[in-house]
Amino acid sequence: MIVVIGSGLAGYSLVREFRKLDKTTPVTLITADDGASYSKPMLSTGFAKSKTADQLVMANAGKMAEQLAIDIRVNTRVTAIDTPNRCVQIGSESLHYDRLVLALGAEVRHVPVAGSGADAVQTVNDLQDYRALRAGLQAGQTIAILGAGLIGCEFANDFILGGLTVHVIAPSETVLPLLVPPCVGQAVARGLNDAGVQLHLGQTANAVERVGERYALTLSTGERLSVDCVISAIGLQPRVAMARVAGLAVNQGIVVDAHCQTSVEGVYALGDCAEVAGQNLQYVLPLMACAKALARTLAGQPEAVHYPVMPVVVKTPVCPVVVAPPEGEGHWVFESEGSPLDVVARFLDSEGRLRGFALSGVSVSHKQTFTQQLQTVRDGISQP
Template sequence: MTIIGSGLAGYTVARELRKLDKESPLRIISADDGGFYSKPMLSNAFIENKTPESLVITPATQMATQLNAEILTHTQVTQVDPQQHAVYVGEKRLEYSQLVLALGAKPIRLTFEGDAADKVLSVNNLDDYTHFRAALQNAKRISIMGAGLIGCEFANDLQPAGFSVTLIDPLKYPLGQMAPEKVGRTLQQALQDLGVSLYFEKAVKRIDSTDSGYRLTLTDDSVLETDVVLSAIGLRPHTELAAAAGLSVERGIVVDRYLKTSAEDIYAVGDCIQIEGLVLPYVMPLMNAARAVAKSLTGQLTTVNYPAMPVAVKTPACHLVVSPPPAGLAGEWEIEAEGQDVRALFYTPAHELGGFVLMGAKVADKMALAKQLPPLLA
């Protein structure tokens, strides 16, 4: 059995597999050093002075021992051949009996005018975080593009650490695609109270070098000076390897309820997949999928089920949990608010709960409300 990817998805499949089958040969191919770490920690690691090295929970050598697996580190798979049941690392051919694609997602890259358009950073893995930390050593001003979940988390991490943070987003308020305006405005106020500068209904169109850093020109022609530009505008499933192998690919690698791809003996899990139209780049869907795949790999064909899975936003300035309604679901928000304590419930026309956002003290209602939500995949 072969797993491509050593992120949380790949390693969780391996761990779940070893609970069921301790001896079958297992190979894990990692494009990086294969160390196990918590990717969600990257957006709030700076203020806790977490270095890249300290974020690694278990190095690859120990993971290999724990999992009774061969782990190939710093190894890039260049081709998957479903007909021959083989993957290629350059010219080297490695056969597999069953293959799991845990390829993750990559940051969305925008194009900009200006001579520093290629200087935009993103943080999607430990190597990215290493480069970001290095860029911050002589920096004071940080501009973050994107006021979604990750952008807000970085802003809340970096401003209290002593940086001057600017948050830029084309929508009207933070979390504009996940939450109603009242919630976004409450989070906006909390970030402003920290000292974060906010530019909404604007985007970066040009990035130029200056003697001291960079000059950003926004779509309304306003100008900002900054030392670091961080993009947090979202991720896109990593599908190129699968597409080149002839697998069905749409917004992600298309899988069925068994996490099977369109090719025999190839499964996919994690941020790279699309299942019944859903692309869910969060931890809980990944864990559910990994457990199902592990059973299927050992001969117990198992479908994946997704219950409602609220997401905690790591913004200590304003505690927040979101379980947004599915895209296109008809309904309206009902909101109760007192300061930062906000309870926003999304009801369908039949007055069925379709989603919620909780802030402050109302976060305590998370589990009770989650039980009322319909599953994403039953």
């Protein structure tokens, strides 16, 4: 019996890949949520398209169980893992596994703000969160987004297209500070600004106070904003607590080797909770690569995960971005292609080879060419 914990893209992709290879081994998937299959990246593009949470669901748990020929236990939280006895605890119930897969995702970092409205700051990391957000939000209202990373920028773009007044507050000097070089961040900031997003960069929100049905934000500069809703998008951290208590090796994420196996034999991890060969990549393409390789391993054909070049697409249509973060030592070289939004940034090593890139605006049309070029360089370097 294989037990999988988690019904996000990682859990379901793994089972889908496994069933292509093995139609009979019993699989039980346990999930703390309702087990609906949906694409999480759609959460930050759904408002402008007037999508309800139900419209984002591709299949409910019943349908998934039937399609994949597995048992699914919904609204069921695994409380502990007992690796010596090969079982998971669901409260007082013990469930035996032969092999266990952790697809636990990542959890939101809580924003340190003071004030009577601090507990009303929302986060959007799953369908339930999206449902709650949509229920209280209408075009014409004003929203404050804390954080200017990928998720903060995508929500800002979505909400402005959906007819909200949007404020973004972040301590960085530009947007996407951890993902792209500053000049690409400036291009995106300009695109958002031109679309009407009010950026409050180099600032933090110190307090959120309830004022009737609305909220008053006090920024670090003393400026005050009056808004209908506040969301925090300051980042996600791998969900590792249960693995740590169970004695599995945990670093940034649950540590796994190239076969997605944790420090304990027969226990595997993938997706946002996992640190695969030293990297915790919280994106869809890496988890798909892991799902394919792990499915083969579980089906008796051990396969190591191989990550190709996997550019990250930032869904900010006012200034789209594609980025392949730099590998190794080097420096950025920039080129503007006409408009200030259209930037080509190359990350070159000391021998002038491409080791990363960031493209914005119309320059994202070069994605394929740059991806191929980067893959060729990487393949050349990894040759003996």
